[in-house]
Amino acid sequence: MAIFLQLIASGVAVGMIYAAIAFGYQLTFATSKTLNFGQGEALALGALFGLTLVPIVGYWLMIPLVLVFGFALGAVVERLGVRPAVKIKSEYGWIMATIALGIIFRNVAENIWGRDDLKFPSPLPEAAIQVGDTRILPMELLIVAGALLMMLAVEIFNRKSIWGKAVVATSNDIDAAGLMGINTQKVITLSYSISAMTAAFAGVLVAPVTLTGATMGAVLALKAFAVAIIGGLESGLGVIVGGLILGVAETLTGFYISTGYKDVPGLILLLVVLSIRPVGLFGKAVIKKV
Amino acid sequence: MAQSTLAPAATPAAAPRLGRHVGLLGAVLLVVFLAAFPHVVTSSYYIHLLVVIAIYAILILGLDIVVGYTGQVSLGHAGLFGIGAYSAAVLFLHFKLGLWSGLIAGTAVTSVFGLLLAVPALRVTGPYLAMVTLAFGTIIQIFINELTPLTNGPLGITLPPARVLDFSLIGMSSPWGAAGRKLEFYYLVCAALLLTIVVVNRVVRSPFGRAFEALRDSPIACDCMGVSVYRYKVYAFVISAALAGLAGALFAWSERYVAPNSYGFELTVLFLLAVTMGGRKSRAGPLIGSAIIVMMPNILADIELVRMMAGAIALAALVVGVRAFLRRQENRYAILVPVVLCVLFLPATLALQSVTDFRLTVFGLMILFVVYYLPDGIVGFLRDKIPALRPAHTAEGRVLTAQGAALVAQRGGADADPLLKIESVLMQFGGLKALAGVDIAVRPGTIHGLIGPNGSGKSTMMNVLTGIYIPTGGSVTLARDGGMQRLNGRTPSEIASAGVARTFQNVQLFREMTALENVLVGLHHTFKGTIVDAIFGTPRRRREEREARVRAVAILDFMGLGGLAQVEARNLPYGKQRLLEIARALALDPVLLLLDEPAAGLTAPDIADLTAIIRKIRDAGITVILIEHHMDVVMGLCDRVSVLDFGHKIAEGGAREIQKDPKVIEAYLGSPVSDQEPAHA
Numbered sequence: 028m029a030i031f032l033q034l035i036a037s038g039v040a041v042g043m044i045y046a047a048i049a050f051g052y053q054l055t056f057a058t059s060k061t062l063n064f065g066q067g068e069a070l071a072l073g074a075l076f077g078l079t080l081v082p083i084v085g086y087w088l089m090i091p092l093v094l095v096f097g098f099a100l101g102a103v104v105e106r107l108g109v110r111p112a113v114k115i116k117s118e119y120g121w122i123m124a125t126i127a128l129g130i131i132f133r134n135v136a137e138n139i140w141g142r143d144d145l146k147f148p149s150p151l152p153e154a155a156i157q158v159g160d161t162r163i164l165p166m167e168l169l170i171v172a173g174a175l176l177m178m179l180a181v182e183i184f185n186r187k188s189i190w191g192k193a194v195v196a197t198s199n200d201i202d203a204a205g206l207m208g209i210n211t212q213k214v215i216t217l218s219y220s221i222s223a224m225t226a227a228f229a230g231v232l233v234a235p236v237t238l239t240g241a242t243m244g245a246v247l248a249l250k251a252f253a254v255a256i257i258g259g260l261e262s263g264l265g266v267i268v269g270g271l272i273l274g275v276a277e278t279l280t281g282f283y284i285s286t287g288y289k290d291v292p293g294l295i296l297l298l299v300v301l302s303i304r305p306v307g308l309f310g311k312a313v314i315k316k317v
Numbered sequence: 318m319a320q321s322t323l324a325p326a327a328t329p330a331a332a333p334r335l336g337r338h339v340g341l342l343g344a345v346l347l348v349v350f351l352a353a354f355p356h357v358v359t360s361s362y363y364i365h366l367l368v369v370i371a372i373y374a375i376l377i378l379g380l381d382i383v384v385g386y387t388g389q390v391s392l393g394h395a396g397l398f399g400i401g402a403y404s405a406a407v408l409f410l411h412f413k414l415g416l417w418s419g420l421i422a423g424t425a426v427t428s429v430f431g432l433l434l435a436v437p438a439l440r441v442t443g444p445y446l447a448m449v450t451l452a453f454g455t456i457i458q459i460f461i462n463e464l465t466p467l468t469n470g471p472l473g474i475t476l477p478p479a480r481v482l483d484f485s486l487i488g489m490s491s492p493w494g495a496a497g498r499k500l501e502f503y504y505l506v507c508a509a510l511l512l513t514i515v516v517v518n519r520v521v522r523s524p525f526g527r528a529f530e531a532l533r534d535s536p537i538a539c540d541c542m543g544v545s546v547y548r549y550k551v552y553a554f555v556i557s558a559a560l561a562g563l564a565g566a567l568f569a570w571s572e573r574y575v576a577p578n579s580y581g582f583e584l585t586v587l588f589l590l591a592v593t594m595g596g597r598k599s600r601a602g603p604l605i606g607s608a609i610i611v612m613m614p615n616i617l618a619d620i621e622l623v624r625m626m627a628g629a630i631a632l633a634a635l636v637v638g639v640r641a642f643l644r645r646q647e648n649r650y651a652i653l654v655p656v657v658l659c660v661l662f663l664p665a666t667l668a669l670q671s672v673t674d675f676r677l678t679v680f681g682l683m684i685l686f687v688v689y690y691l692p693d694g695i696v697g698f699l700r701d702k703i704p705a706l707r708p709a710h711t712a713e714g715r716v717l718t719a720q721g722a723a724l725v726a727q728r729g730g731a732d733a734d735p736l737l738k739i740e741s742v743l744m745q746f747g748g749l750k751a752l753a754g755v756d757i758a759v760r761p762g763t764i765h766g767l768i769g770p771n772g773s774g775k776s777t778m779m780n781v782l783t784g785i786y787i788p789t790g791g792s793v794t795l796a797r798d799g800g801m802q803r804l805n806g807r808t809p810s811e812i813a814s815a816g817v818a819r820t821f822q823n824v825q826l827f828r829e830m831t832a833l834e835n836v837l838v839g840l841h842h843t844f845k846g847t848i849v850d851a852i853f854g855t856p857r858r859r860r861e862e863r864e865a866r867v868r869a870v871a872i873l874d875f876m877g878l879g880g881l882a883q884v885e886a887r888n889l890p891y892g893k894q895r896l897l898e899i900a901r902a903l904a905l906d907p908v909l910l911l912l913d914e915p916a917a918g919l920t921a922p923d924i925a926d927l928t929a930i931i932r933k934i935r936d937a938g939i940t941v942i943l944i945e946h947h948m949d950v951v952m953g954l955c956d957r958v959s960v961l962d963f964g965h966k967i968a969e970g971g972a973r974e975i976q977k978d979p980k981v982i983e984a985y986l987g988s989p990v991s992d993q994e995p996a997h998a
Contacts, residue, residue, distance in 0.1 A: 062444060111689050118443050120688045122390055123593065126586060127684035134677035245582065249455060252448045287463040294452040294459075301449050302437040 029160035034278045040167035040236070042274020043174035045293075047229040048251035049258060049266040050178050051222035056260045057198035058211075058218040061109050061121050065129025066226050066251070067244025069104070072132055073097050073227025074234040074243065075140050078147055086150035090231060097227025098220040104128055105219035110212070136241035144243070147234035170232045177228055178264070181221055194218055246290055250277075253297035259306065339706055343601060344514070351507040355500050364503055365571070370604075370611045371510040372567045377591050377603035378517050379560025384589065385597030386521060387553045388533030389442060392585050393434055393450030396457035397558050399580030401427045401565020403461055406474040406575040411467075416479045416505075416570050423566025424559050430457075431558020435551040454585055461577040473576030476569060481505050506567055513560060514600050516852050520556060521598075523851035523858065524837070524844040529553050531827045531838045538825035541783055543813035543905060544841045552848065583677065590680060594687045596696025605695055610680075617672050617679060627666040634659030655690065658682075724875065724937040725906040734796060736761035736940050737782075737909055742791035742805075744777050744964075751777040753964040754791065759909070759957075761796070764931065764941045766955035766972070768948075770984055773961040775944045776822055779913050782942075783819050784809040795909065814842060818907035820898040822914050822944075828887035832878055832897050835886055836869040839904025843868070869904065875933075876900040877926060892919045896927070903934070910934060911942045916950050928954055952976065960984065 048070065052062045063069065076096050080089040108128045112120030151169060155162035185191035196204040197214040205211045230244065237243060254273050258265030273293050281289035351371075355364050376398055383391050404426040405419025414422075437449040461468050468474070481501035484491050491498050520526055528549040531539040536546045569575050587610045595606025616622055638656035641649040666672060672679065691698055700706045735758035744752040752774045759765045767775050780786040782793060784807055793804040795815060804812050818839075827835050843865055850858040873879050876896045881889060886897060895915055902910055912931070916924050924947065931954055935941055945951045951958065952972040960968040960975060962984040968975055975981055 064444075064447070107685070115692070117688070117692065119384075119388075119390060119593075120692070122444055122447050123589065123684055123688050127681040127688070129681075130583070130586060130684075131678045131681035134675060134681065138674055246455065249448065249452055253452070256445075256448075285463065288459065291456060291459055294456045297452045298437055298449055298456075301441050301445055303440075305441045305445060 030282070032159075032161045034282055035275050036161050036163050037167060038275035038278035039271060040164075040170045040274070041233075041277060042254075042270035042272070043171045043267075044229050044233045044247065044270070045251045045254040045273055046258075046266045046270030047174040047177055047225055047232075048248060049255035049270060050181070051225040051229075052252060052255040053258075053260060053266065054181070054194075054218045054222045054225070055215070056255075058194060058201070059109065059113065059215045061113065062125075062260075063101075063104055063108075063129075063219065063222065064122060064125040065104060065108075065132060066222070067246070067248030068129040068132040068136070068241075069097060069100055069223040069226040070230035070233075070244035070247060071239075071241050072100060072136055072230070074147065074230035074239045075136055075145075075241070076227070077231040077234065078140075078145060078239050081148055086148070090228070093227050093231050094224050097224035100227065101220035101223025102216050104223060105216045109215070109219065113215075133241045133245075140239075140241065142241070144238035144240040147239045149235040164236065166235050170236070173232045174229065175267075177225055178267075181225065184221075190214075190217060250290065250293035250297075253293045253300070256297060256300050256305075340600075347514075347604075348511065351510075355503055361499070364500075366611060366615070368503055368506050368571050369568075370607050371506045372564050372571060373588070373591065373611060374604050374607035375510055375513045375567070376561045376564035377588055377595070377607050378513050378600065379557040379564070380588055380592050381597060381599075381603055382517065382521070382529065382553050382560075383557045384592050385599075386526060386529035386533065387550060389438060389550075389553075390444075390447040390589075391434075391450045391557075392447050392582070392589070393453040393457075394557075394561050394588050395580045395582070395585035396450075396454035397427050397430060397434070397561035398565040398568065398584070398588075399457055399461060399575075399577075400430050401562030402569035402575045402580070403468055403474075403565075404562065405566035405569040406476060407467060409476055410469060410474050416481060419570060420563060420566045423562040423569075425562070427562025427565065428555050428559040431555045431561075432551065434558065435554035438550055438554060439547050451582070451585075454580075454582065458577055458581055461580070468577070471577060473574055476573040476575075478573065479570040502571065506571070509563065509567060513563070517560075518600060519854055520848070520851050523862075524841055524846070525549065525552060525848060525851050527830070527834055527838050528841065530830055530834075534827040534829055535825040537785065537809070538821065538827065538901075539838070540809035541785075541813050541819055542839050542841060542901065543810050544838060545808070545810040556848075586684070587680065590684050590687065592694075594683065594691065594694055596694025596698075596700075599694075599696045602694050602696040613679070614673070614676055617676055620666070620669075620671060623672050624663070624666045627663045631660045631663040655686070724872075724903060724934065724939065734761075735759055736796050737942075738792075738794045738796075738801070739778075739782075740792050740794075742778075742781060742793060743789045744774075744781055744786055745789040750964050752781065752788070755961070755964070755966050757959050757966065757969070759940060759942060761908075761940050762935065762938055763956040764935050764943055764954050766951045766958035767942055767944045767961065768946075768951055768958060768975075769961035769967075772963075773984075774964045775961055776913060777964075778961070779819060779911055779942075779944065781805070782812075782911060783817060784812040797908070813905060816906070816908040817911065818902035818905040818909070819911035820895070820902055820913055820915060822917070824891075824894045824898060826886040826894055826897060826901075829885060831883050831885055832873060832889065832900075833866070833869050833882040835897055835901050836872050836904045837865055839872075839901040840865045840869055842905065872900050872903055875903075876930065892923045895919065896930075899930070903939075907939060909940045909942065911944075913944050914946060915943070916945055916947045924950060 048066060051066060056062050073093050073096065077089050077093045080092055084092065104125060108124035109121045112124055149166050151165035153164070153166070155164050185195055193204070193209045193214050194217065196207070196209055197211050201211050204214070226244075226248075233247070234243075250273060254266055254269040257269035257272065258267070273296065276292045276296070277289050280292050354367060358364065376394065380391065380394050383389050401423035404423040405416075408414040408419050408422050434450065434453055438446055441449060462471055464470075479502050482491070521529070528539070528544045529552075531542070531544055532546045532549055539546050539549075591606030591610045592603060593606075594609060595604065596602030616626070634656045638652065641652060669675070687694070693701065696706075737757075737759040739755060739757040739759075741754040741756055742752050743750065743754050755774070755778065757765075767778065769775055777786065781788045782804065784804065788805050791805070794801040795804050795817065796802075797815060802815055804815065804817070807815075827838060830838070844861050846855070846858045846861055849855075870879065870882060873882050876899060878893060878896055878900060881893060886894065889897060895918065899912065899915060915931070916927055919927060928950060931941060931943070943951065943955060955972050958970065958972055958975045959966055960978070960981050967980045967984060968978045970978070
């Protein structure tokens with residue numbers, strides 16, 4: 028039982044990372060019906076950039092700089108990869124373009140930071156805290172708190188600020204929002220920026236417990252897509268539930284079967300959910316109009 | 318028929334005919350090139366390079382079926398390739414089975430996995446499918462890595478040199494000596510490539526290929542033509558997977574080593590780059606694309622060559638850019654960014670000692686370039702510039718004169734029993750009752766009008782009748798072969814096959830297909846041939862194709878579209894598109910034809926033609942249900958009219974009665990007498 032609780036505790040931390048990335052998918056999908064296939068690279072670049080900054084400015088000051096970096100990165104992806112494709116109404120176009128940008132980012136990162144995985148310094152003591160029978164790493168608490176805080180901040184921004192309201196309006200009906208004088212193009216760019224910012228932040232959060240490298244994001248992003256599907260791509264905080272389910276399922280698989288298979292439940296879940304209920308567990312079925 | 322004299326029996330233009338010869342010429346050149354290559358270039362390095370190009374080309378030709386023809390993005394093809402390779406290698410590792418068993422097993426096992434991959438593809442498309450296939454590829458890689466007892470895990474499997482022909486079995490020695498034996502594998506791969514080209518060519522030009530394109534352009538219309546989207550997506554994925562498996566097995570025996578990491582994400586993206594860059598929906602495109610992705614790493618390894626190429630690209634870009642600005646071309650600012658990037662490429666290569674490490678960056682840039690500036694690939698670009706290279710759309714059975722009947726007469730006329738019975742049909746969306754228990758009986762051989770104000774449930778009724786919506790309650794039955802067939806609860810393609818055809822309010826043509834091909838999709842039910850017939854081009858297949866084409870042209874003539882048979886649907890004027898939809902629906906040989914606002918957007922003379930056509934359809938015994946807002950059309954044509962309002966049937970009767978019915982007048986204009994408000998103009 029103690030082991031089981033232990034596994035759940037670490038599963039929760041990983042799950043929150045998935046939730047944060049999935050949250051980023053939702054943001055761009057809501058505004059533009061597109062998403063960044065290079066989200067994993069945004070995460071990896073955020074972590075690597077943070078790794079370079081930590082010795083210079085220290086851990087806590089590094090975070091806002093990484094956020095700015097992620098914000099800019101998202102805008103670049105939107106401008107280069109998404110906007111031209113959406114203009115020519117090519118779904119294949121933005122899928123391939125965001126994949127291409129992801130590959131480029133990964134390759135450039137490999138050339139700058141090398142191909143080996145690097146250790147990310149932990150800002151908190153690495154000794155575990157004992158809660159009952161369960162040992163929890165302080166870093167895991169930071170991950171949960173950080174991811175929740177990030178999502179909360181974006182939600183508050185969406186609900187309270189005028190730009191956030193523009194994001195919500197564009198998500199509901201992009202044509203009507205455009206007719207009401209909202210620059211929907213800018214809103215889409217903004218959603219990409221926030222999305223990549225979330226991913227970059229997630230990268231910094233997760234880096235101390237995993238390792239940092241150019242390829243660290245690829246599988247994370249794919250599994251986060253599974254979480255986004257489970258939670259519903261359209262909206263909602265179902266991603267948190269989805270993230271927790273997946274995170275726990277993964278640590279359990281890793282422990283009881285083999286760590287080699289720990290990515291499998293997420294991917295199978297993705298295949299199964301999309302084969303059976305594409306709108307996700309929390310999504311509503313859409314009536315197609317003919 | 319009046320139309321048939323008006324419509325010119327369009328002779329195929331010179332260009333398509335030439336296009337046919339270009340294809341043939343290309344095939345001959347390819348055969349000669351492949352046959353002669355090892356005798357001209359004896360370096361085994363280059364022969365091996367060509368083998369890899371050919372193997373990749375086999376896979377990419379298969380990928381083109383999924384990407385180009387059915388329009389789905391698959392990121393799982395590297396996984397399928399890996400399954401093919403591992404099937405062959407594992408057979409050798411555990412059972413010492415050689416090349417031929419490997420090829421068969423690779424193709425068969427991978428086909429089964431293609432079937433698995435098709436399951437999610439039935440439910441989702443676009444980015445969802447991309448992610449699903451990516452997940453599939455990743456899972457395959459994990460399993461190859463982890464199932465060590467079967468696959469030897471991360472160590473991989475080493476294979477001996479492939480023995481293509483075993484002469485010792487018949488007690489002979491090789492007739493072409495030891496030197497010739499080395500080329501056996503090369504020629505085997507060449508034969509496989511040529512075979513693949515022939516098979517893919519035949520499949521995409523068969524009803525199967527047309528179904529693939531139809532489900533890409535409009536899945537809903539495809540289903541409503543009796544062509545099951547589900548079934549043909551499965552076909553596309555299985556054929557594509559089989560070719561990927563064949564390529565994989567060949568690859569295993571060509572490299573003589575398989576390892577889990579060779580079949581990852583990068584390879585999948587390279588395949589997609591090849592198919593897009595070469596050009597979709599062509600045979601030459603995948604060959605060109607394959608050559609590019611295989612040669613590129615070799616070219617990048619030679620820094621001098623890269624610098625020279627970068628110089629050439631920079632120069633070309635500079636010329637294009639300067640010319641655009643001197644001539645003040647409209648797009649001069651749009652092309653500024655790529656021009657600058659191309660020019661900057663040169664100093665970048667000069668600064669670097671080696672670009673090999675930036676291989677993926679180069680590939681990424683190539684993808685971006687192709688997506689934005691060469692969306693139809695190299696072949697598409699050439700076809701656009703040189704008309705002679707365009708494909709001959711009517712390549713087979715070029716019959717363009719009208720023969721035979723356009724319409725198949727149906728049992729119609731004096732029968733008193735209704736053909737279609739709609740009984741208390743209820744359609745509920747959440748709290749909204751779009752149809753609240755509607756009863757309508759449609760008599761055979763009549764034109765039955767369905768009118769009502771906007772939002773009254775007319776289109777919902779159409780969708781219920783054709784199976785796009787499953788009604789919440791009630792029943793729909795069709796009189797067929799003496800009995801009554803239930804329609805509710807069946808799929809659109811089953812209902813279409815039962816003899817119910819429809820058109821759409823917002824035109825749903827197969828946009829990238831010609832008018833003739835659109836009608837041929839409607840005639841899909843006349844093809845009884847299987848995929849085997851398509852692959853081998855059997856006499857049955859050729860006869861069916863010939864007959865269908867004759868029928869299709871007759872139908873086009875009947876609709877007055879005879880001269881436009883070879884025009885792509887997206888290039889037709891709007892009015893003609895609506896007529897083409899009716900032509901396609903007629904091809905289904907329906908007993909019941911549902912027309913959803915056929916006159917919308919038509920000019921007055923066109924409407925007159927349309928009414929004449931609808932009468933002729935009725936006279937052939939085909940029952941018509943007509944939704945229309947042009948009241949003169951409705952009143953002039955319909956034998957009986959049902960009026961819907963807010964999901965209820967408020968009136969039914971002859972056109973005259975309906976016009977006088979106070980409830981109908983109220984529904985359209987509001988209540989006339991009791992209303993105290995002054996009327997506003």
